[in-house]
Amino acid sequence: MSSKPLRADARRNRARILAAAGEVFAAKGTAASTEEVAAAAGVAIGTVFRHFPTxxxxxxxxxxxxxxxxxxxxxxxxxxxxxxxxxxxxxxxxxxxxxxxxxxxxxxxxxxxxxxxxxxxxxxxxxxxxxxxxxxxxxxxxxxxxxxxxxxxxxxxxxxxxxxxxxxxxxxxx
CATH class of the missing domain: 1.10.357 (Tetracycline Repressor; domain 2)
Structure with missing residues (x-):
């Protein structure tokens, strides 16, 4: 991720991903997949990886x-x-x-x-x-x-x- 500030939509996506990930991992543990997180956040898997490469x-x-x-x-x-x-x-x-x-x-x-x-x-x-x-x-x-x-x-x-x-x-x- 670059050091320049995130655009408003990118900040919203990041927040949605983190919120969804918290729910998914709370329900399924750390074995849950990033694909499940993306689906719960309503974003494409590429969006998840743009914010969180791993x-x-x-x-x-x-x-x-x-x-x-x-x-x-x-x-x-x-x-x-x-x-x-x-x-x-x-x-x-x-x-x-x-x-x-x-x-x-x-x-x-x-x-x-x-x-x-x-x-x-x-x-x-x-x-x-x-x-x-x-x-x-x-x-x-x-x-x-x-x-x-x-x-x-x-x-x-x-x-x-x-x-x-x-x-x-x-x-x-x-």
Whole structure:
């Protein structure tokens, strides 16, 4: 893709492709084809490939957008609300957990993950300062718990997810 700005119709097509891809991959996992994405977006396969030359590029774009969205949403949350939101998103968008766990397609998202880690670190600092979280809780521990809960959410019922989050939160609280 060139570095010049996209025309309005190209921006709309890109957005439609990303939205359709999110739905298709959420329903079928990373094994879904780019042809299915093109059909769901109502565009030709060539249009998909013009924006995303490989399936890996498409999956990476979806994941980067989601991680950026989660990091942005962290600004209005406390640590516990954000944690719940991320685990719920993992349960709803199972392909995201597949990608982050390295199952199926390998995508490069280190920058987006770094942004999300920074958002979690800020939430953790605020939670410690307000006394909501024990002072000895470290960022790497919270990220590990977040990752494990997201992975578990792939198979947990809503009830088990809620009970597991209660246990995690009890361990984090003062």
């Amino acid at each position: 399936k890996r590029d498409l999956l990476g774009a979806i994941l980067k957008d989601l991680l950026a969205e989660l990091a942005e949403q962290a600004e209005g949350d406390d640590l516990f609300a954000f944690f719940t939101r991320v685990v719920t998103a993992a349960a709803e968008k199972k392909f995201v957990v597949e990608l982050l766990a390295g199952h199926g397609v390998d995508v490069e998202v280190s920058g987006a993950v770094g942004t999300l880690s920074g958002a979690v670190e800020q939430l953790l600092d605020e939670a410690r300062a307000s006394g909501q979280v024990r002072g000895d809780v470290r960022l790497d521990e919270v990220l590990a718990l977040l990752g494990m809960a997201g992975q578990g959410a792939l198979t947990w019922s809503a009830d088990l997810r809620a009970r597991t989050l209660d246990v995690i939160f009890a361990g984090l609280r003062r």
